Amino acid sequence: MPDSPTVGRRERKKAATRQAIADAALELFLEHGFERVSVRDIAERADVSTTTLFAHFPSKEALVFDREEEVEAALTAAVRERPEGQGVVEALRAHALRSWVQLASDPRLVRFTELVDQTPALREYGERMWMRHADALSTAIAEELGREPDDLACSALARFVLQVPTLAKGRRDPRATVETVFDLLTRGWQSQLDAEGAGTDSLAS
The missing domain is CATH 1.10.10.60 (Homeodomain-like)
Incomplete structure (x- = not known):
C-alpha cells in the first residue's frame, strides 16, 4: 500500500x-x-x-560522514542487483564509473580530505567506516558467489575495490584510472579462478 x-x-x-x-x-x-x-x-x-x-x-x-549508509547500501546493491549475466567485478566497475569518477573530479574533495586527514578523530572514524564497508561488501560478494562469509578472495576484492576512490583522487583522468584498476582486478580474479579450477563466468564476465 x-x-x-x-x-x-x-x-x-x-x-x-x-x-x-x-x-x-x-x-x-x-x-x-x-x-x-x-x-x-x-x-x-x-x-x-x-x-x-x-x-x-x-x-x-x-x-562529516553523513552519506556513509547510502554509500554502503549502493555498494552492496551493485553486487546483489547486478544485471543477469554480469560478473561481480564488472558490476563493481560500473558502479565505480557511475558513482566515483564524478566525485574524484569534485574540487571540494580536496578540502574535505584535508579536513579528515588533519583531524585524528575523523581519521579514526573514517577508518572504522572503511572497514565496515569492506566487511559488508565482502559479505555480499561471498553470498552472491556461494562462498564462505570469511572467504579470503572475497575480502581481498572488497578491500581493493574500496581503494579505487583514493587511487582516482587527483588524477588527470579519473575514469581511465578506474578502468585500469578494474582491468588489473579482472585479470587477478581470472588467475585466482583458474587456480581453483572454477568457472570463468561467475566473477569477471
Whole structure:
C-alpha cells in the first residue's frame, strides 16, 4: 500500500532537515576546523535544536560522514542487483564509473580530505567506516558467489575495490584510472579462478 501524502511530506521534511544539518556542519568545520566547532554551533547554523541534531546523527564525527549508509547500501546493491549475466567485478566497475569518477573530479574533495586527514578523530572514524564497508561488501560478494562469509578472495576484492576512490583522487583522468584498476582486478580474479579450477563466468564476465 503506497504511503499517504502526509507520510511522504514527513519523510521529505526529515531528509531536508538532515541535509541542512550536515551542510551546516561541513561549512563550519571547513571554516573553523573540526575541534573548534561545537554541536551547539552546528545546531544554531542549521536552525535546529541539539536534540533534533542528535536525532539525525549519533555523534559529531557522523556529521562529516553523513552519506556513509547510502554509500554502503549502493555498494552492496551493485553486487546483489547486478544485471543477469554480469560478473561481480564488472558490476563493481560500473558502479565505480557511475558513482566515483564524478566525485574524484569534485574540487571540494580536496578540502574535505584535508579536513579528515588533519583531524585524528575523523581519521579514526573514517577508518572504522572503511572497514565496515569492506566487511559488508565482502559479505555480499561471498553470498552472491556461494562462498564462505570469511572467504579470503572475497575480502581481498572488497578491500581493493574500496581503494579505487583514493587511487582516482587527483588524477588527470579519473575514469581511465578506474578502468585500469578494474582491468588489473579482472585479470587477478581470472588467475585466482583458474587456480581453483572454477568457472570463468561467475566473477569477471
